[in-house]
Amino acid sequence: MTTLKSKLQEDLTAAIRGRDELRSSTLRLTLTAITKEEVAGTEARELSDDDVQKVIAREAKKRREAAEAFGQAGRTEQAEKEKAEGEILAEYLPKQLSDDELREIVTQAVEEARAAGAEGPRAMGQVMKIVNPKVAGLAEGGRVAATVKKLLAG
Incomplete structure (x- = not known):
């Protein structure tokens, strides 16, 4: 198992034990997306850390776009939740360039x-x-x- 994926799983376990609903649901969804990527195609494979990082980046982008859409629709509570999930995922990505x-x-x-x-x-x-x-x-x-x-x- 890749080190980034195992870190996600360890953090999920810690979030569940700490009863952190937002973090645990976000990490669950991300790990599910990673698993889907691993079994996509003709044969199952294990993703490298770079591939896992790409999946996390894709998930973070989805959260940003959803937060924007909810914000424009006037659903601020849902927009805030999406932004918070995006911030959690950003912890697992390299720092963005200024x-x-x-x-x-x-x-x-x-x-x-x-x-x-x-x-x-x-x-x-x-x-x-x-x-x-x-x-x-x-x-x-x-x-x-x-x-x-x-x-x-x-």
Whole structure:
């Protein structure tokens, strides 16, 4: 078993013993998503820590999007619950890059792409190819794409 998955299970056990309903339900749902990922496809496999981290990131993104949707619909109580679940999942993910750090990485990538002959908005694909390996797991794709567009346009 991967170390991250076993840590999730240990934390779930501790949350159940501590009667922490929110944490235990969040960790249960996340472990279920990990198990579903392991048995998806033609044959069962054990996920690596990176794969488990991707599943956690996907679950955290679902929580953020749900919190936003509930907030727009005026269901603040449900939105707060989703935000709290997202914060719990964020504890298991690497620290996200700040806007300044992301802008710096993207600026370097834009300069590299321009040096290779790519110009304007058409260079987006080339810049993303340079940036994505550097920020994998440290910044959400939408945030990266928005920063790339902004720097290519201006």
